[in-house]
Amino acid sequence: MSALLSIEAIDVRYDKVRALNGVSIRLDKGEVVALIGANGAGKSTTLRAICGLARPVAGQISFDGAPISGLRADQIVARGISMVPEGRHIYPFMTVKDNLLMGAFLRRDKAGIASDLERLFVRFPRLKERMGQQAGTLSGGEQQMVAIGRALMARPRLLLLDEPSLGLAPQMIREIARVIKSVNQEDGVSILLVEQNSRMALKVSNRAYALATGRIALEGSSADLLTNEEIRKLYLGIGDAEASAGVHA
Structure with missing residues (x-):
C-alpha cells in the first residue's frame, strides 16, 4: 500500500543552521502518527516543510503519490x-464564526460549507454558544477548538496538529485527545500530531517517531514506544506530570 504522506530524507536549513537532517517519515491513510521530542528537535519544522512554509534543500515530500515539495501553501491546502x-x-x-469560515476560503460549495459548520457546532457546542463572540476573548481551550475547527473546514484528508495541548489544563487536554480520536475514527481524517506531551501523543496515535536534534532517533508502534525504556526516560518520566494527568484513555 502506498503511503498517504511520504517524507524521504529531507534536509531543512535556517540560514546556516540545519534544522532537519535526513528525516524520513511515512503516514498511511487512516493513521494517527505522532512526532515527539524536546524543544528544538525539529518537530514543528517538519510540519512547516509539509505545508510549504519551510523549503527542504534536499529530499522529497509526497502526498497521495504526488510530489508537493516546492508548492505554495495554498496549493498544498487545496491538495487536502x-x-x-x-x-x-x-x-x-x-x-468565532468568521474564524471558522476562514478555513473554507478555497471552497465554493456554499451548502457544504454551511453543513460542515453545523457539524462543527455539534462537535464543539461551546463554539456555537459563542458564535458571534470575538475569538480573542475566548479561553485558551476554546481558542484551540476554533483553530482545529478552522482547519477542519477545509475538509482535509491529512490534518497536521502542532502542540494542540500546549498551555491547556488537564481537563482540556483530555478533551483535545477525544477530539483527535473522533476526527480520525469518525471523519476518516489521517493525522500527524506534534506533541511535547508525549504520553498523550502515544496514547492517541498508532505509530510514532522520536526526533532528536533534527534526526529520527526512534520509531515504532505507539504501544511499543510507551514501554520503551529510552522513551520513558527521556519523555515520560518526571516532568511529564501534565501528560500523566491529562490522558487516561
Whole structure:
C-alpha cells in the first residue's frame, strides 16, 4: 500500500543552521502518527516543510503519490492538507464564526460549507454558544477548538496538529485527545500530531517517531514506544506530570 504522506530524507536549513537532517517519515491513510521530542528537535519544522512554509534543500515530500515539495501553501491546502499551528494563531478581533469560515476560503460549495459548520457546532457546542463572540476573548481551550475547527473546514484528508495541548489544563487536554480520536475514527481524517506531551501523543496515535536534534532517533508502534525504556526516560518520566494527568484513555 502506498503511503498517504511520504517524507524521504529531507534536509531543512535556517540560514546556516540545519534544522532537519535526513528525516524520513511515512503516514498511511487512516493513521494517527505522532512526532515527539524536546524543544528544538525539529518537530514543528517538519510540519512547516509539509505545508510549504519551510523549503527542504534536499529530499522529497509526497502526498497521495504526488510530489508537493516546492508548492505554495495554498496549493498544498487545496491538495487536502490542513494545519493547526502551534499557538493557535486565530484572528482575535473576528468572530468565532468568521474564524471558522476562514478555513473554507478555497471552497465554493456554499451548502457544504454551511453543513460542515453545523457539524462543527455539534462537535464543539461551546463554539456555537459563542458564535458571534470575538475569538480573542475566548479561553485558551476554546481558542484551540476554533483553530482545529478552522482547519477542519477545509475538509482535509491529512490534518497536521502542532502542540494542540500546549498551555491547556488537564481537563482540556483530555478533551483535545477525544477530539483527535473522533476526527480520525469518525471523519476518516489521517493525522500527524506534534506533541511535547508525549504520553498523550502515544496514547492517541498508532505509530510514532522520536526526533532528536533534527534526526529520527526512534520509531515504532505507539504501544511499543510507551514501554520503551529510552522513551520513558527521556519523555515520560518526571516532568511529564501534565501528560500523566491529562490522558487516561
